[in-house]
Amino acid sequence: xxxxAQPEDQVNVAEGNPLTVKCTYSVSGNPYLFWYVQxxxxxxxxxxxxxxxxxxxxxxxxxxxxxxxxxxxxxxKKPSALVSDSALYFCAVTPQGRDDKIIFGKGTRLxxxx
Amino acid sequence: xxxxxxxxxxxxxxxxxxxxxxxxxxxxxxxxxxxxQDPGMGLKLxxxxxxxxITDKGEVPNGYNVSRSxxxxxxxxxxxxxPSQTSVYFCASRGGGxxxxxxxxxxGTRLTVT
Numbered sequence: 001x002x003x004x005a006q007p008e009d010q011v012n013v014a015e016g017n018p019l020t021v022k023c024t025y026s027v028s029g030n031p032y033l034f035w036y037v038q039x040x041x042x043x044x045x046x047x048x049x050x051x052x053x054x055x056x057x058x059x060x061x062x063x064x065x066x067x068x069x070x071x072x073x074x075x076x077k078k079p080s081a082l083v084s085d086s087a088l089y090f091c092a093v094t095p096q097g098r099d100d101k102i103i104f105g106k107g108t109r110l111x112x113x114x
Numbered sequence: 115x116x117x118x119x120x121x122x123x124x125x126x127x128x129x130x131x132x133x134x135x136x137x138x139x140x141x142x143x144x145x146x147x148x149x150x151q152d153p154g155m156g157l158k159l160x161x162x163x164x165x166x167x168i169t170d171k172g173e174v175p176n177g178y179n180v181s182r183s184x185x186x187x188x189x190x191x192x193x194x195x196x197p198s199q200t201s202v203y204f205c206a207s208r209g210g211g212x213x214x215x216x217x218x219x220x221x222g223t224r225l226t227v228t
Contacts, residue, residue, distance in 0.1 A: 043204050043220050100170075102159075
């Protein structure tokens with residue numbers, strides 16, 4: 001079955017340190033990969049996407065993500081964390097050829113410690 | 115450009131009552147989705163639509179109905195509300211035919227059934 005895994009329910013990082021939020025997927029073909037962020041009492045907001053090309057993609061708020069085809073991973077990264085980055089982060093995948101289908105991970109809560 | 119607008123923001127229902135959650139988007143998107151998010155959990159797809167007049171079930175459709183008479187509107191109907199339907203409901207849309215198009219989310223409707 002097609003799935004997206006976010007292995008960590010919560011990630012704690014000190015402000016100013018680099019952060020990584022992990023995502024792996026199990027989808028056939030060449031999927032399209034997304035990261036979304038959810039702040040309290042708000043809907044999800046799009047951060048970045050990988051379609052093709054350079055394995056390192058850059059997005060909003062200084063975030064970037066690295067696509068690794070052999071490890072089927074799409075980890076979210078930021079060189080220096082801010083307290084305002086504290087939020088719930090979702091990885092999502094659209095299988096190739098299925099533009100109606102979006103598979104979400106369960107989410108990872110990122111907590112940046114001042 | 116308002117994006118995706120959901121109404122109401124909050125609602126309390128008694129068991130057995132019915133209501134319609136409204137969702138409208140002004141981006142001329144073909145694809146629209148309804149998700150529910152239970153506390154501390156990820157997103158579960160209730161129903162989706164790939165265009166006016168076309169709807170399909172997601173993973174948790176029981177107890178809900180949808181219609182899509184126009185491109186802009188995608189209301190979600192709850193019949194005979196049950197406590198298990200207490201949740202936050204999100205509507206989302208994306209550009210049709212563009213599988214790499216990100217989702218745009220509304221800010222959600224928080225529903226309590228008592």
